[in-house]
Amino acid sequence: xxxxxxxxxxxxxxxxxxxxxxxxxxxxxxxxxxxxxxxxxxxxxxxxxxxxxxxxxxxxxxxxxxxxxxxxxxxxxxxxxxxxxxxxxxxxxxxxxxxxxxxxxxxxxxxxxxxxxxxxxxxxxxxxxxxxxxxxxxxxxxxxxxxxxxxxxxxxxxxxxxxxxxxxxxxxxxxxxxxxxxxxxxxxxxxxxxxxxxxxxxxxxxxxxxxxxxxxxxxxxxxxxxxxxxxxxxxxxxxxxxxxxxxxxxxxxxxxxxxxxxxxxxxxxxxxxxxxxxxxxxxxxxxxxxxxxxxxxxxxxxxxxxxxxxxxxxxxxxxxx
Amino acid sequence: xxxxxxxxxxxxxxxxxxxxxxxxxxxxxxxxxxxxxxxxxxxxxxxxxxxxxxxxxxxxxxxxxxxxxxxxxxxxxxxxxxxxxxxxxxxxxxxxxxxxxxxxxxxxxxxxxxxxxxxxxxxxxxxxxxxxxxxxxxxxxxxxxxxxxxxxxxxxxxxxxxxxxxxxxxxxxxxxxxxxxxxxxxxxxxxxxxxxxxxxxxxxxxxxxxxxxxxxxxxxxxxxxxxxxxxxxxxxxxxxxxxxxxxxxxxxxxxxxxxxxxxxxxxxxxxxxxxxxxxxxxxxxxxxxxxxxxxxxxxxxxxxxxxxxxxxxxxxxxxxxxxxxxxxxxxxxxxxxxxxxxxxxxxxxxxxxxxxxxxxxxxxxxxxxxxxxxxxxxxxxxxxxxxxxxxxxxxx
Numbered sequence: 001x002x003x004x005x006x007x008x009x010x011x012x013x014x015x016x017x018x019x020x021x022x023x024x025x026x027x028x029x030x031x032x033x034x035x036x037x038x039x040x041x042x043x044x045x046x047x048x049x050x051x052x053x054x055x056x057x058x059x060x061x062x063x064x065x066x067x068x069x070x071x072x073x074x075x076x077x078x079x080x081x082x083x084x085x086x087x088x089x090x091x092x093x094x095x096x097x098x099x100x101x102x103x104x105x106x107x108x109x110x111x112x113x114x115x116x117x118x119x120x121x122x123x124x125x126x127x128x129x130x131x132x133x134x135x136x137x138x139x140x141x142x143x144x145x146x147x148x149x150x151x152x153x154x155x156x157x158x159x160x161x162x163x164x165x166x167x168x169x170x171x172x173x174x175x176x177x178x179x180x181x182x183x184x185x186x187x188x189x190x191x192x193x194x195x196x197x198x199x200x201x202x203x204x205x206x207x208x209x210x211x212x213x214x215x216x217x218x219x220x221x222x223x224x225x226x227x228x229x230x231x232x233x234x235x236x237x238x239x240x241x242x243x244x245x246x247x248x249x250x251x252x253x254x255x256x257x258x259x260x261x262x263x264x265x266x267x268x269x270x271x272x273x274x275x276x277x278x279x280x281x282x283x284x285x286x287x288x289x290x291x292x293x294x295x296x297x298x299x300x301x302x303x304x305x306x307x308x309x310x311x312x313x314x315x316x317x318x319x320x321x
Numbered sequence: 322x323x324x325x326x327x328x329x330x331x332x333x334x335x336x337x338x339x340x341x342x343x344x345x346x347x348x349x350x351x352x353x354x355x356x357x358x359x360x361x362x363x364x365x366x367x368x369x370x371x372x373x374x375x376x377x378x379x380x381x382x383x384x385x386x387x388x389x390x391x392x393x394x395x396x397x398x399x400x401x402x403x404x405x406x407x408x409x410x411x412x413x414x415x416x417x418x419x420x421x422x423x424x425x426x427x428x429x430x431x432x433x434x435x436x437x438x439x440x441x442x443x444x445x446x447x448x449x450x451x452x453x454x455x456x457x458x459x460x461x462x463x464x465x466x467x468x469x470x471x472x473x474x475x476x477x478x479x480x481x482x483x484x485x486x487x488x489x490x491x492x493x494x495x496x497x498x499x500x501x502x503x504x505x506x507x508x509x510x511x512x513x514x515x516x517x518x519x520x521x522x523x524x525x526x527x528x529x530x531x532x533x534x535x536x537x538x539x540x541x542x543x544x545x546x547x548x549x550x551x552x553x554x555x556x557x558x559x560x561x562x563x564x565x566x567x568x569x570x571x572x573x574x575x576x577x578x579x580x581x582x583x584x585x586x587x588x589x590x591x592x593x594x595x596x597x598x599x600x601x602x603x604x605x606x607x608x609x610x611x612x613x614x615x616x617x618x619x620x621x622x623x624x625x626x627x628x629x630x631x632x633x634x635x636x637x638x639x640x641x642x643x644x645x646x647x648x649x650x651x652x653x654x655x656x657x658x659x660x661x662x663x664x665x666x667x668x669x670x671x672x673x674x675x676x677x678x679x680x681x682x683x684x685x686x687x688x689x690x691x692x693x694x695x696x697x698x699x700x701x702x703x704x705x706x707x708x709x710x711x712x713x714x715x716x717x
Binding site: 014016017040041043044181182183184185186187210211214222223224227228229232235251252255 | 471500502504505531534536701702705706709710711712713714715716717
């Protein structure tokens with residue numbers, strides 16, 4: 001399902017080599033201009049020549065990163081408040097991580113204990129429930145921080161922000177689609193929120209890949225199964241824009257996921273259920289419609305027994321049972 | 322607080338009793354050279370059978386010795402010739418995960434020569450030439466030391482300026498990450514024996530790969546060299562002044578560097594580690610990160626000299642003084658050392674001392690020796706601990 005009112009949300013794998021975005025755009029019959037968001041690239045935001053060429057010169061970069069920098073310069077009070085909120089969110093993430101790692105450790109110890117299978121199954125469910133509760137509490141705290149911030153500083157009503165929002169709305173009005181590239185997911189999500197991109201997606205086609213695809217889902221999950229330090233526990237970062245619902249987007253599985261670690265995959269899938277965990281390698285894509293996903297190419301669905309399979313969708317959209 | 326000393330792991334195969342080496346079956350068959358040919362065909366040499374490693378050499382000689390640099394074993398051990406053949410062999414127990422550099426010493430009459438193992442393709446180069454390298458059971462060359470066609474290459478450019486501290490020109494190479502921009506600020510890593518790190522520890526490739534994998538952030542790296550390292554790196558006050566009062570301001574003036582101690586790191590191996598550590602001691606709080614590999618931290622518990630000889634006198638004096646009154650000088654220190662090098666004693670001794678000052682210390686041991694590939698293999702763990710990359714946040 002789609003939470004917003006976009007016509008369709010196309011989630012894609014990495015586009016750096018052999019991009020498939022153009023093909024997805026053509027298949028949906030998008031002929032007009034495309035508003036691009038490359039704010040995840042941060043200060044390299046405007047180095048988008050390849051993307052512009054790939055979409056036949058039809059792109060207009062919304063320059064969300066540069067606009068945010070300008071807002072911070074012109075509205076120092078808002079900038080200070082923004083930095084303070086980011087510091088709070090970092091603390092939240094740190095404390096959440098402490099709780100989470102302990103809960104995951106406990107889950108691992110319990111899972112490897114010798115006990116009658118019915119007791120183990122019951123305890124396994126309890127372990128997952130405890131982890132889900134920690135995730136839920138974290139999201140709730142983040143939501144509360146955002147609400148307090150919005151109520152106090154009213155970003156949309158501040159003149160410099162309102163001016164940029166109006167400019168962006170004007171540009172997007174003339175476009176048929178919005179394309180959101182990857183990059184730094186927290187920074188990208190921030191800019192998408194600051195400029196109210198979710199509302200502007202109404203009746204548009206949305207194409208999003210890597211961090212962009214994560215940001216348009218309901219819940220952003222950070223992950224890496226083989227980091228150079230530590231175990232690399234999956235962490236919920238924050239709520240996403242919610243344009244694509246019931247899905248956890250996992251880009252770059254080629255080097256971020258250990259699909260052969262069935263125990264780990266199993267915990268991840270059960271933790272985020274009923275959302276489906278989709279590994280999205282390069283050249284993969286799937287279209288999210290109001291009544292379900294459609295046109296899945298190369299997407300890998302993770303199953304709750306820890307295995308994985310090609311993500312299959314019904315012809316008219318929707319999941320095969 | 323210390324991040325716990327990490328010692329090489331003993332996987333089950335290391336603890337299991339060694340299986341009977343295949344060379345014994347060959348010996349019992351009363352072989353001739355034809356049988357030896359068949360025996361060696363398709364086998365990797367040295368022959369690694371779990372913890373049991375058989376070194377072999379073929380040829381005519383009056384004696385063959387294995388020469389290696391494993392501290393704790395005899396530096397020279399004789400190989401035995403199998404009668405009626407030209408095959409010489411020696412079987413040793415080598416613990417799991419070991420990497421050992423060696424040569425063969427061939428004696429013919431009065432003539433003695435050291436050669437690399439002609440049957441082993443694994444070579445490790447260093448400033449003195451090359452050694453053969455035994456990859457023991459469980460050792461694998463890390464994949465991030467090989468060039469990756471997906472990794473955007475950074476740029477190396479020469480730099481040089483006149484040093485007042487030394488009264489002469491100092492040169493080196495600057496590494497700028499692939500997507501370097503003047504509008505962004507970067508951490509700085511200063512590397513001692515920079516050319517050797519580039520040539521023998523493939524450090525440019527390692528940086529390119531770790532940055533590409535987001536395991537470390539984009540960073541600027543100054544690879545420095547010394548024309549007289551045994552003197553200048555031996556806790557020489559001029560060197561500390563050169564790095565901190567000359568090189569650092571010079572780089573800060575012309576490059577966008579983050580201006581905080583946590584973004585400044587000194588690293589080096591052997592005497593280079595002493596140079597890094599002693600510089601940080603002379604300028605406490607300036608260099609917030611240190612990466613010290615197989616540091617030559619010689620000291621004495623009584624008297625002023627050390628068994629290592631006069632080259633170490635200045636180091637002994639410096640380390641003894643620090644041991645008397647240890648102070649925090651940096652914020653995070655990553656140390657590594659091979660358990661097959663004699664300096665393991667000095668390095669292990671230093672860890673609790675540094676730890677007691679409240680600095681964050683991580684010490685990693687490896688079953689390897691005092692060599693460039695040992696130092697190469699620890700770069701990922703050291704750099705990513707000192708400078709964690711954005712891999713959990715960037716998806717592109």
